[in-house]
Amino acid sequence: MTLRRRSRASARLVLFLATAVAAAAAAPVSAAELSLPGRLQLEAHGFVSQGFLLTSSNNYLADSSRGSFEFSELGLNFTLQPADRLRLGVQIFSEDLGPIGNYQAKLDWYYLDYHWQDWLGVRAGRVKLPFGLYNDTSDIDAARTAVLLPQSIYPAQNRNFLLAQTGGEIYGYKSLGRAGALDYHLYGGTIFLDVNPQSPNSPFTVLDLNVPYVTGGRLLWNSPLDGLRLGGSLQFLRLDTHLQPSGTSSSVELNVPATLWVASAEYVVRDFLFAAEYSRWRVRTESNNQSVFPDSSTTSERGYALATYRVNSWLQAGGYYSLLFPNVDRRTGPGGRQHDVALTLRFDVNSYWLIKVETHYMHGTAALSPSLNGDQPLNSLKPDWALFTVKTTAYF
Amino acid sequence: MRITALILLALAVGPASAEPSRPPYILIVHPGSRPSALDRKFVADAFLRRATRWPDDSPILPVDLAPDARARARFSQDILARSVASVRSYWQQRIFSGQGLPPPELGDDEAVVSYVLNHPGAIGYVAAGTPLNGAMPVEVNWGG
Numbered sequence: 001m002t003l004r005r006r007s008r009a010s011a012r013l014v015l016f017l018a019t020a021v022a023a024a025a026a027a028p029v030s031a032a033e034l035s036l037p038g039r040l041q042l043e044a045h046g047f048v049s050q051g052f053l054l055t056s057s058n059n060y061l062a063d064s065s066r067g068s069f070e071f072s073e074l075g076l077n078f079t080l081q082p083a084d085r086l087r088l089g090v091q092i093f094s095e096d097l098g099p100i101g102n103y104q105a106k107l108d109w110y111y112l113d114y115h116w117q118d119w120l121g122v123r124a125g126r127v128k129l130p131f132g133l134y135n136d137t138s139d140i141d142a143a144r145t146a147v148l149l150p151q152s153i154y155p156a157q158n159r160n161f162l163l164a165q166t167g168g169e170i171y172g173y174k175s176l177g178r179a180g181a182l183d184y185h186l187y188g189g190t191i192f193l194d195v196n197p198q199s200p201n202s203p204f205t206v207l208d209l210n211v212p213y214v215t216g217g218r219l220l221w222n223s224p225l226d227g228l229r230l231g232g233s234l235q236f237l238r239l240d241t242h243l244q245p246s247g248t249s250s251s252v253e254l255n256v257p258a259t260l261w262v263a264s265a266e267y268v269v270r271d272f273l274f275a276a277e278y279s280r281w282r283v284r285t286e287s288n289n290q291s292v293f294p295d296s297s298t299t300s301e302r303g304y305a306l307a308t309y310r311v312n313s314w315l316q317a318g319g320y321y322s323l324l325f326p327n328v329d330r331r332t333g334p335g336g337r338q339h340d341v342a343l344t345l346r347f348d349v350n351s352y353w354l355i356k357v358e359t360h361y362m363h364g365t366a367a368l369s370p371s372l373n374g375d376q377p378l379n380s381l382k383p384d385w386a387l388f389t390v391k392t393t394a395y396f
Numbered sequence: 397m398r399i400t401a402l403i404l405l406a407l408a409v410g411p412a413s414a415e416p417s418r419p420p421y422i423l424i425v426h427p428g429s430r431p432s433a434l435d436r437k438f439v440a441d442a443f444l445r446r447a448t449r450w451p452d453d454s455p456i457l458p459v460d461l462a463p464d465a466r467a468r469a470r471f472s473q474d475i476l477a478r479s480v481a482s483v484r485s486y487w488q489q490r491i492f493s494g495q496g497l498p499p500p501e502l503g504d505d506e507a508v509v510s511y512v513l514n515h516p517g518a519i520g521y522v523a524a525g526t527p528l529n530g531a532m533p534v535e536v537n538w539g540g
Contacts, residue, residue, distance in 0.1 A: 079497055143485050143486075175441065271481075310482070
């Protein structure tokens with residue numbers, strides 16, 4: 001066993017024990033509150049998750065074809081309200097999802113929030129990206145029925161790219177009387193990305209990654225019909241990178257501007273939730289060396305329909321159909337599409353501990369990562385496969 | 397398609413037809429210059445912390461009963477149009493995305509009355525028949 005594997009095994013054991021201890025010993029309270037000088041209250045919340053991934057063939061998110069426990073999350077957040085309209089918050093987050101995370105703790109988000117009026121507030125710091133219905137809550141296992149959100153629009157392996165940005169945000173909520181209400185966000189900033197270790201088989205080395213800007217917004221209309229939300233999100237970003245092809249000393253500069261949009265609908269009524277989203281992501285590649293990296297433009301198409309039902313206080317059932325075409329101009333072959341049919345059962349053991357069981361039938365290989373599958377072309381991987389996952393989360 | 401539409405219509409109409417003529421809870425506010433009636437939508441927005449200010453710009457301080465309280469279940473269905481568990485999911489999303497914190501949850505009706513009396517701007521609800529000790533009851537405009 002290598003040192004890295006041993007430390008991962010130790011971390012998994014710690015996570016498992018922490019989950020068990022938190023679930024068994026946590027008092028039935030919704031939060032921990034600490035009193036500070038000056039009658040200030042510091043509110044703390046946290047969660048610990050441990051999951052298991054198993055696929056019938058192909059490796060998905062981790063080395064899943066042999067079964068993988070590399071599916072863990074831990075988060076702890078603190079919120080302080082030093083003045084009526086002012087709030088500060090920070091979340092420490094650590095995860096392990098296959099090659100991603102490796103239990104390195106980081107500041108997931110932090111902000112200074114000035115809520116001037118309900119129709120206008122300002123946040124600065126590292127704030128979550130409001131994209132679609134669930135991007136800003138995509139890592140909150142306790143807040144949804146499914147283990148994995150529809151991966152066509154909320155891909156877990158792209159969490160670092162899509163979850164949060166460092167900059168500012170303007171937001172608000174405006175009642176329209178009998179016409180419902182508008183919920184809106186506008187943001188701008190950057191995303192700090194680390195260059196991850198690369199496969200030795202990769203034809204080039206990534207020297208740096210920079211995001212000169214990410215900007216966009218989300219507008220949701222809360223209709224007069226209780227629980228019905230309709231809206232859309234738009235995001236522009238650019239990724240700049242230098243790549244060094246294997247066997248050369250010179251590098252190629254690439255600029256990758258992207259435009260992402262999603263149309264969203266959600267209806268929550270009684271114990272039912274229905275949601276559907278449709279999205280297109282257009283990604284261009286602009287290179288200073290056309291012979292090595294010719295300019296290109298790719299548009300992907302994504303969408304899903306989802307339904308969940310709360311059977312009683314301890315059981316929820318849900319399912320969705322999710323569809324991904326990574327290139328709308330080349331939909332043929334297993335690598336040109338990903339159909340995903342998922343069914344989930346969620347058991348709430350008590351108000352601070354849950355267990356989920358989920359199964360997926362997959363047709364296509366577009367959502368798979370070549371690096372997790374021996375750098376084989378996606379079209380050569382098994383086109384029909386299944387995923388089984390179990391996850392338990394303790395939270396307060 | 398028609399069947400789906402009918403199911404959705406039935407689900408949408410359900411809560412309205414189940415609207416109680418006399419709810420088993422009373423909405424109360426701090427005794428002061430608050431209106432004697434509030435629109436249901438405004439009360440829902442206040443408890444979901446989408447509306448955080450009274451018309452005079454003072455902060456709204458909502459307070460909840462414990463999740464297993466019967467009055468909480470009826471309040472949640474009537475005013476928020478969703479179950480207590482669904483509201484808990486809503487707050488999990490808000491908490492862990494850094495967008496807000498839920499109202500405090502107090503263990504019994506007397507604690508809610510006491511909180512409302514001691515916090516200007518407070519709004520809460522208690523089981524019908526609970527002594528209000530000076531807390532001001534408020535009518536709900538169901539059309540709002």
